[in-house]
Amino acid sequence: MKPTFSLIKGSVPLLISMPHNGQEIPAEIKNNMTPKALKVEDTDWYKDKLYDFANAMGAYIIVPTYSRYVIDLNRDPKGIDLYPGANSTELCPTTAFDLSPLYQEGMAPTEKEIKYRIETYWQPYHQALGNTLDEIKAQFGQAVLLEAHSILSTVPRFFDGQLPDFNFGTAQGESCASALLAQVESLDYSPYSQVTNGRFKGGYITRAFGQPEQNIHALQLELSQRTYLNEQTxxxxxxxxxxxxxxxxxxxxxxxxxxxxTK
Known part of the structure; x- marks a missing residue:
């Protein structure tokens, strides 16, 4: 099997994670999926291309090989809902964002299969995240994690109307220092719109790894795909x-x- 992720080492205390950038699906899973699922339309498209400047600036970058349809690296492995009361997808999604089925009838992953996917895909990525943040902190005294995401500007399943362009999430201020968020919010994003802890407050990775009291700061950016993508094609x-x-x-x-x- 191919490596489940790639990690590019950096030279500054910033790690950029792109957990929904992967597009591949293993053959044994493809065989159970619908033709539409194989288009992996809910990918965070081209995040690696959009941030192609970041490694030259010294950032560490981690990107998965496989699609979020295999397993969502930004979900709790215990299946705990990140947004209680809101419509959301599972750890191993069975429906796409438009609610169309991802699996042929009777072929959805079993509990045994989900456990296998956690061990094979989820755990290695999270182990690498933790190890890299520890390595950065040991070298620099602290670490910052940027969770780089994107989504269609209109997804009725998750939110009404059109999404703002820059959507920052810090688990309601718990995943990073207030001073860091203040600096991020003070930047000029015009002509783009910007919001913090709106519909997106940071997923599992932001909430699990952001420990500002331990000098590890995490924030998520959910970027509207209308800012860089033809959303129809x-x-x-x-x-x-x-x-x-x-x-x-x-x-x-x-x-x-x-x-x-800052330390």
Whole structure:
């Protein structure tokens, strides 16, 4: 089997995680899925391309190989709902964002299969996250984790109307220092809209690894795909991406500066 993730080492105390960037599905799982599922339409498309400047700035970057349809790396392995009362997808999703089935009838993953996927895909990614953050903290005194996500601007299953462009989540302020969030919120995102702890408050990774009292700070950015993507075809739109990239670059620079200067 291919490696389940790739980790690019950096030289500054920032780790960027892209847990929904993977697109591959193992053959044995493909055989049980619907044709529509194999298009992996709910991917956080092109996050690695959108942040292609980050490693040159010194950031560590971790990206999975496999699709969130195999297992969602940003969900609690015990199946605990991140947003009680809201419609959400499972650890091993059985429906797409549009509620269409991902598996052929009777082929959804069993408890045994889910356990296997946790051990095979989920645990290695999270072990690497933890080890890398510990390594960064040991070298620099603290670490910052940026959870880099994106989503269609309109997904009725999860939110009404059109999503703001930059959606930051800090588990209601618990996953990073207030000083870091203040710096992030003070940046100029115009002409894009920005909100903090709105519909998206940070997923499992942000909540599990963000421990500001231990000098490990985490925040999630859910970027509206309309800022860099043709949302009808899922094609990368260079003319749009080149406009939003400077905003992402200033965000990454701010996170690095905070991590290097504040302990």
């Amino acid at each position: 899922f094609e990368y739109a260079p003319e749009l991406a080149e406009q939003v990239k400077p905003k992402l670059k200033q965000l990454v620079a701010t996170l690095i500066e905070f991590a290097q200067q």
